[in-house]
Amino acid sequence: MRSTWKGTISCGLLNVPAKLYAATEEKSIRFNSIHKECGSRIEMPKWCPVCDRKVDANELVKGYPLDKDKFVTLDEAELESVKLPTISSIEVLEFIQYQDDVLDPRLPKKAYFLSPDKGGQKGFALLSQTMAGMGVAAVVKVAMRQKEHLGVVRPFQQGVLLLQTLYWDDELRPWGELASDTPVSDAELKLAGQLIETMRGDGILKKYSDKYREALEEAIEAKLNGQVLAVPEAPKPSEEGDLSSLLEASIAQLHSTMSGGSA
Numbered sequence: 001m002r003s004t005w006k007g008t009i010s011c012g013l014l015n016v017p018a019k020l021y022a023a024t025e026e027k028s029i030r031f032n033s034i035h036k037e038c039g040s041r042i043e044m045p046k047w048c049p050v051c052d053r054k055v056d057a058n059e060l061v062k063g064y065p066l067d068k069d070k071f072v073t074l075d076e077a078e079l080e081s082v083k084l085p086t087i088s089s090i091e092v093l094e095f096i097q098y099q100d101d102v103l104d105p106r107l108p109k110k111a112y113f114l115s116p117d118k119g120g121q122k123g124f125a126l127l128s129q130t131m132a133g134m135g136v137a138a139v140v141k142v143a144m145r146q147k148e149h150l151g152v153v154r155p156f157q158q159g160v161l162l163l164q165t166l167y168w169d170d171e172l173r174p175w176g177e178l179a180s181d182t183p184v185s186d187a188e189l190k191l192a193g194q195l196i197e198t199m200r201g202d203g204i205l206k207k208y209s210d211k212y213r214e215a216l217e218e219a220i221e222a223k224l225n226g227q228v229l230a231v232p233e234a235p236k237p238s239e240e241g242d243l244s245s246l247l248e249a250s251i252a253q254l255h256s257t258m259s260g261g262s263a
Helices: 076-080 121-134 186-198 211-224 240-262
Strands: 005-011 014-022 062-067 070-074 089-097 108-116 136-144 147-157 160-166
Touching: 005 121, 005 136, 014 121, 089 147, 108 121, 108 147, 121 136, 121 147, 121 160, 136 160, 186 240
Parallel strands: 005 089
Antiparallel strands: 005 014, 014 108, 062 070, 089 136, 108 160, 136 147, 147 160
């Protein structure tokens, strides 16, 4: 695995050399824009509309918009002058008792594995084993890709720590205008509860796969073989006045499927 960041875990006066590795990867199929007439891939040059020409990467600086066409510009040297301790260090702010529901579910952004760098094995093991034994996680700050992130570091598996970067509190959007108080009957609640109980599973998510990606792969293969791709009909929304019968039918269908599967 290739590390994406290296520095130290800074906890008081303890500074443990460590590296970050991406803990997840996107598996979605990516498409290019193709000119339908000739089959060529469309290029996206960096174009200056005032100079009316293509510009190279070394001609670019970062610009913070003040108005529609007015910017404050910063070059690479000026950006480098904005130094924070968290650029080279995961700064521990505090330790918290950690349960899966301790965070607002909107907060987590991206997950990284955290392991010791050269010379940091003993300090890393001491920190991770103590955290695991006490059931705590560390609230941290770290700067990556010209942005400081809030995060939580917690024990994961076999001496590996997991860093989850978080959204800042002011990045969470308000939800009050979406709140609903639509009334439902006790009978409907009972049926919905029966449906949920019938569908209760073991929570082992590795049994599921990306069916859309698999279908895309099959469609690409079919197109290569000259087959015509048929567009499936979208399911129709359920009528609100008929929810009870739909719930009952769903429960009966699930029982029938399970009975057939065990036979």
